[in-house]
Amino acid sequence: MRTRLAEQVEMLLHGESAVAWAWKHVEPDVVAAFPITPQTLIVEKFSEFVANGEVRTQFVSVESEHSAISAMVGAAAAGARAATATAANGLQLMHEILYIVSSMRLPVMLGVANRAVSGPINIHCDHTDAMGQRDAGWIMIFTEDAQEAYDTTIQAFKIAENPEILLPIMVNLDGFLISHTAMNVKVFKDPKVVKDFVGETRPVPKIKLMGEEVELSLNPRNPIPVTFGPFAYYDYYFEFKRQQIEAMKKVPDVVERVNDEYYEISGRKYGNGRVVPWNVDDADIVAVVMGSAAGTMRYVARKYRERGVKIGILRVRMFRPFPWRDLQELLRGKEVVAVFDRTQDQGVMGGPLFLETLAALHYLDDRPRNVVNYVFGLGGRDFPPELVEKVFDELIRIKDGKEKPFVKKYVGVRE
């Protein structure tokens, strides 16, 4: 490994300030946002940096999330590096435009402080807001703590802006559990380190248009003007979607590469960037989970390991594109795989993480004997170690054949 480790300082930050500090170091050209709990602190903190003249970012106050993401379309189409943040119902209001951002191949960075969706109205954590956007053509990464929120926000720009990819990226942090929970976060002392990592400005790719080389942007200096967002009929719509699919296919490798490159300057690394396994190799029982709950589960699993129970935790960090190859590789031959969804799942066999894991495992000859789904933590319902223990005990009974496996159960609800 090259020794390029950059100097860092420790600051007491909660997840949202961590995202704001990452933005400060990246210095996007444009930030537009509308406040919504539990995201507000990201833009609140960042607007302080703007007001103090610490960043050169153009900060646009808008009247809704629909406008915030629309401002991102305009800014990114003009070639700018653009970022915004939201949560829950705000993310739902962005929904329409999310598809437009990805189809226009605009590498916008969106921070989401995951929150339950109304109703009943609730401001606390679950992943339902993000899950409602999972087919919007965005790259989706789920972080585990404030440190990872800082690191991933920086990485996000480099992933999204890669000329092979050019897709927008959503960085998720559990509302309150990460967003409002303070920890010692290592941030780079010199913002130039971050600038060197992501590039001083966004690299805007060139394309051939009518025999001329033009910037894929609304740059008025283009010899041929570029139109964004025109009509595509049944004769070409499908072809443009196919291009997006192909770009998405390249994301897993780029995420891994950026994760490695970031390790060289920071000393921090999150698995292979896509999944973060903890004691999975020799495990009989593996819990698959996203977000902050992974930490609680590792804490409990450590105690079970001391007792000789071979239990592993597999945190899915990149949800879109779904890392199905990694899951196949890591989960083949396991006795019990338990997938934890922190999202609403009415009227379906299981949560989205469960269903996609199940689909990936289907193609293995040595697929796990039992795959079960737990839905937990809706609307900020606590998922404490005692509850994890109850679940683990159940999984052990299933492994030993003492309890019948099931498809889906709910953890932490009174029944």
Added chain:
Amino acid sequence: MSGAELRKWNEVPIAGVPWKFSTEYKTGDWRSERPVIDHGKCTKCLFCYIYCPEMAIKVHWTSDGSKPEKVEVDYNFCKGCGICANVCPVKAINMEPGRR
């Protein structure tokens, strides 16, 4: 557009940006009624030319370019909206059924 002209997904620019000028998209086949100009009545006031949302009214000018000689409809692009017939002050434009 015939099948032979259609390109594959990796043969067109990304992001849905158009790679042809709009003049290459013949929108005339959207039409269900066609405007027909009665040149005997036409006073060449050019109201139709100004109002046409598709620039589908062609004006032929006298050789010195001082005044319009003849007004024609470009059926390659006329979508048949009928605005020209509606604004014509001498009712010289009739909307006739049929595309062609």
